[in-house]
Amino acid sequence: MTTENPPRLRLEQYLGMQIRRERQAQELKLADVARIAGISQGMLSKIENAQVSTSLDILSRLCDVLGMPMSKLFSQYDQPDGSAILVKSGEGLEVVRRGTEKGHTYHLLNHTRGPKKNFEAYMVTMDDASEEFPTFAHPGTEFLHLLEGELVYRHGNQLYPMQAGDSLTFDGDVPHGPEKLVQVPIRLLSIMNYGND
Structure with a gap:
């Protein structure tokens, strides 16, 4: 970063x-x-x-x-300095989450710093078409954008077929996760917004 x-x-x-x-x-x-x-x-x-x-x-x-x-x-002399954080391609911090052992790779692209996290952004790579998938539940809202591949994503009792270019937004409190990897490799951008509570 x-x-x-x-x-x-x-x-x-x-x-x-x-x-x-x-x-x-x-x-x-x-x-x-x-x-x-x-x-x-x-x-x-x-x-x-x-x-x-x-x-x-x-x-x-x-x-x-x-x-x-x-x-x-x-007018612009005393504006606050910018505080953007640039993550170059391939430099995201690799993190271990449930699913890592299933051949899923999570690269943390960024998150707000400080005692309260407002959001996290991950690039998720899945290249193992296994039948076992972890489910997740967390506070806030999650946004997914499928960049490559094809999968079926579960949110609660609903299934959502997704192809490259599709997006899905949902309540993170409801259990969710991949149901079926239709075409691998899969690259998925996952952004979790925890809100300000």
């Missing part, structure tokens, strides 16, 4: 980048923007390249020239 946390930009870098991006988006020349804002071309270049800190008055004039509200200039 990989997280990317680039260093946070200094305010001068962020503002310079925003001004340059807006100027270039409007295809305006550095010299023209500087002249209308009443500053030198060299000063505008230094602002865009974060070589100087500038006054709010100059920033306000630049915003007027570019036709953007000053609030937009600062």
